[in-house]
Amino acid sequence: MIRAAIVGASGYTGGELLRLLLAHPQVEVTQITSETYAGQYAYFVHPNLRGHTELRFTRLADGSTGPSGRDCEALAPCDLLFLALPHGHAMERIEDLAALAERIVDLSADFRLREAADYARWYGREHPAPEWLTRFVYGLPELYRDQLVGARYASGTGCNAAVTLLALWPLYRRGLVREAVVEVKVGSSEGGHRPSPASHHPERAGVVRSYAPTGHRHLAELIQELNLDPQQPGLHFSVTSVGIVRGALATCHCLLHEELDEREAWRIYREDYGAEPFVRLVRAKRGIHRYPEPKILSGANYCDIGFVADPGQRRLVVIAAIDNLMKGAAGNAVQTMNVMYGWPETLGLEFPGLHPI
Ligand SMILES: NC(=O)c1ccc[n+]([C@@H]2O[C@H](COP(=O)([O-])OP(=O)(O)OC[C@H]3O[C@@H](n4cnc5c(N)ncnc54)[C@H](OP(=O)(O)O)[C@@H]3O)[C@@H](O)[C@H]2O)c1
Numbered sequence: 017m018i019r020a021a022i023v024g025a026s027g028y029t030g031g032e033l034l035r036l037l038l039a040h041p042q043v044e045v046t047q048i049t050s051e052t053y054a055g056q057y058a059y060f061v062h063p064n065l066r067g068h069t070e071l072r073f074t075r076l077a078d079g080s081t082g083p084s085g086r087d088c089e090a091l092a093p094c095d096l097l098f099l100a101l102p103h104g105h106a107m108e109r110i111e112d113l114a115a116l117a118e119r120i121v122d123l124s125a126d127f128r129l130r131e132a133a134d135y136a137r138w139y140g141r142e143h144p145a146p147e148w149l150t151r152f153v154y155g156l157p158e159l160y161r162d163q164l165v166g167a168r169y170a171s172g173t174g175c176n177a178a179v180t181l182l183a184l185w186p187l188y189r190r191g192l193v194r195e196a197v198v199e200v201k202v203g204s205s206e207g208g209h210r211p212s213p214a215s216h217h218p219e220r221a222g223v224v225r226s227y228a229p230t231g232h233r234h235l236a237e238l239i240q241e242l243n244l245d246p247q248q249p250g251l252h253f254s255v256t257s258v259g260i261v262r263g264a265l266a267t268c269h270c271l272l273h274e275e276l277d278e279r280e281a282w283r284i285y286r287e288d289y290g291a292e293p294f295v296r297l298v299r300a301k302r303g304i305h306r307y308p309e310p311k312i313l314s315g316a317n318y319c320d321i322g323f324v325a326d327p328g329q330r331r332l333v334v335i336a337a338i339d340n341l342m343k344g345a346a347g348n349a350v351q352t353m354n355v356m357y358g359w360p361e362t363l364g365l366e367f368p369g370l371h372p373i
Pocket residue numbers: 023024025026027028029030049050051052053076100101102103105123124125172173174175205206207208209210340341344345
């Protein structure tokens with residue numbers, strides 16, 4: 017049994033982490049932080065957890081009194097820290113945080129990229145702790161399982177990056193792709209719990225809104241992990257906001273060097289993912305569930321992947337779906353923890369999702 021704390025537990029990914037860890041047989045959650053809700057019960061913010069925990073939020077760093085008038089403890093030492101802060105916070109205080117726990121899983125983008133220069137290019141700022149970048153393992157177990165076993169520090173992944181990477185990895189690692197056009201449709205919870213004009217209900221509900229036709233930051237992770245030329249990646253990546261709360265669907269048009277029929281594609285994907293506990297291959301000729309869709313993945317840690325060949329066109333359309341808060345964030349972070357500690361990888365992640373939903 018380990019003692020874990022969640023920093024940024026009032027947010028959407030932090031709330032999902034708390035839900036998962038409360039049911040995890042090897043973890044005791046000792047502290048949860050929020051600056052805004054310090055002193056409040058977790059279920060005040062995450063009402064689904066009413067009756068599951070009496071934990072209250074504490075502030076991250078000081079021992080002052082929260083808005084409810086209750087005393088808040090400072091963050092105490094523990095075995096594992098999950099960091100679920102907005103981008104740019106963990107990198108500023110990584111030394112302090114690392115002094116509190118032997119191991120860290122950081123869900124933000126702060127330690128996903130190995131090259132410090134990439135932070136200036138993609139995030140518009142110098143990384144304040146570049147020496148930490150190579151200490152973190154990119155936390156996608158399907159690609160980094162061996163390095164994660166026993167690791168002390170793991171990053172999370174961008175949710176759009178994770179769904180795209182899992183879709184493309186078998187083709188790219190075999191050098192089959194000449195160029196690819198990827199469109200990811202995402203739900204509103206990707207933006208976190210802080211409201212903005214763009215997330216205001218009349219503006220956000222029911223949208224199909226181009227969010228980042230080019231230049232999305234998660235492309236940096238794809239370039240890094242697929243070993244692409246940073247100047248000419250040949251991977252054209254767009255993100256569109258759609259009117260759902262959870263979910264990301266990647267439609268990847270892979271323009272191949274050679275024709276690849278579906279039989280061969282199936283063989284390749286089964287070779288890479290056949291033993292993966294959280295990647296499911298979806299192939300059905302009939303029915304309404306012929307292709308992956310995020311709706312049925314709500315709350316589950318799966319990445320569903322399917323594909324369709326376009327005969328004579330050297331084009332394979334790979335379609336992948338996840339719940340952005342699960343395989344795109346909290347679920348994947350718990351899977352990563354399981355690998356780091358050598359526990360069964362599916363521990364605490366057995367929920368298969370709901371249907372209908
Ligand atoms: N949402 C997704 O689908 C997703 C997927 C993959 C990765 N991620 C990454 O995961 C991280 C968290 O995302 P999220 O969607 O959970 O964000 P969120 O809902 O906005 O939650 C952010 C959390 O950080 C806390 N926080 C904010 N500013 C802080 C500060 N200055 N000091 C201390 N705590 C602070 C917030 O607490 P209070 O506001 O209560 O004070 C809240 O608990 C981000 O880096 C994001 O990029 C998100």
